[in-house]
Amino acid sequence: MIQGSIVALVTPMQEDGAIDDDSLRRLVDFHVENRSDALVAVGTTGESATLDEEEHCRLIRRMVEFAAGRIAVIAGTGANSTREAIDLTRCAHQAGADACLLVTPYYNKPTQEGLYRHHKAIAEAVPVPQILYNVPGRTACDMLPETVERLADVDNIVGIKEATGDLGRARDIMQRCGDRMVVYSGDDATAMELMLLGGKGNISVTANVAPAEMHELCAAAMAGDREQAASINDRLDILHRTLFLESNPIPVKWALYEMGMIPAGIRLPLTPLAEQHRETLRQALVQAGVLEIAG
Numbered sequence: 001m002i003q004g005s006i007v008a009l010v011t012p013m014q015e016d017g018a019i020d021d022d023s024l025r026r027l028v029d030f031h032v033e034n035r036s037d038a039l040v041a042v043g044t045t046g047e048s049a050t051l052d053e054e055e056h057c058r059l060i061r062r063m064v065e066f067a068a069g070r071i072a073v074i075a076g077t078g079a080n081s082t083r084e085a086i087d088l089t090r091c092a093h094q095a096g097a098d099a100c101l102l103v104t105p106y107y108n109k110p111t112q113e114g115l116y117r118h119h120k121a122i123a124e125a126v127p128v129p130q131i132l133y134n135v136p137g138r139t140a141c142d143m144l145p146e147t148v149e150r151l152a153d154v155d156n157i158v159g160i161k162e163a164t165g166d167l168g169r170a171r172d173i174m175q176r177c178g179d180r181m182v183v184y185s186g187d188d189a190t191a192m193e194l195m196l197l198g199g200k201g202n203i204s205v206t207a208n209v210a211p212a213e214m215h216e217l218c219a220a221a222m223a224g225d226r227e228q229a230a231s232i233n234d235r236l237d238i239l240h241r242t243l244f245l246e247s248n249p250i251p252v253k254w255a256l257y258e259m260g261m262i263p264a265g266i267r268l269p270l271t272p273l274a275e276q277h278r279e280t281l282r283q284a285l286v287q288a289g290v291l292e293i294a295g
Contacts, residue, residue, distance in 0.1 A: 003200040005218040015264055024161065027262070032071050035211070037201065040101055041074070044249070045205055047270070077089040078284065080108050100131065113133040123155075130158065131160060131184070134186075154178070157181075162184070183200065188239075189241070191218075200222065231233050238284045251273055257286065260294065
């Protein structure tokens with residue numbers, strides 16, 4: 001099973017919003033070179049909500065192509081329509097993705113029974129390993145531990161990205177599901193503690209700009225080495241905070257642009273990072289050791 005530092009990768013775009021394949025290839029190579037353990041294509045950080053289905057599938061194919069077996073690719077294929085989620089998951093499976101990440105249906109507020117049936121239907125339709133994704137702060141939908149426990153009995157539902165930042169919630173899921181369900185953090189600020197509890201990795205925004213450091217942090221935390229993990233986490237804490245000065249992925253895309261990794265493009269309704277936040281984020285990148293300022 002995939003574990004470690006899993007990068008919730010941005011989707012690089014030109015200023016007109018067109019997807020930039022050349023920058024995407026460079027990002028994949030960058031993460032291979034810096035020992036990231038896996039990449040998530042077209043997740044929240046990848047602006048999945050602004051891509052149409054054709055772009056979504058094409059981007060997953062490109063990620064798998066550029067990875068070329070050197071690094072695992074997890075495809076974000078969640079939707080608030082079960083049929084659409086099945087179509088996207090099938091597309092990712094056909095493209096050769098190693099697993100799929102499925103956010104809880106957003107906006108339409110299904111019941112817990114609806115969540116169970118939604119994810120079970122996708123798993124039964126497409127035989128690819130699937131990871132649940134619970135992020136109620138963005139979806140207005142909270143998948144409770146009891147529902148996760150029910151879904152752990154579905155053979156190809158293998159994990160959950162818990163992005164609530166609630167360590168008690170993560171512990172509860174681990175106790176309920178045991179080795180039937182891998183738990184990943186979806187919150188950089190609390191990821192170290194979740195992994196020390198037994199979590200198997202972090203699906204990370206910070207790893208976009210500090211991949212080597214996040215790989216080392218995850219390895220130390222999963223090995224139970226609190227001292228080493230905390231030493232790294234202390235250096236990265238400023239990034240965990242400043243990369244959320246505005247809605248993700250606005251700050252991280254600006255940071256990667258500042259680092260010379262991608263063009264400045266981002267799609268409406270998201271907008272470029274506000275001018276008043278730029279120096280704060282720039283100094284955070286410098287303090288974390290991932291950006292040098294000339295002169």
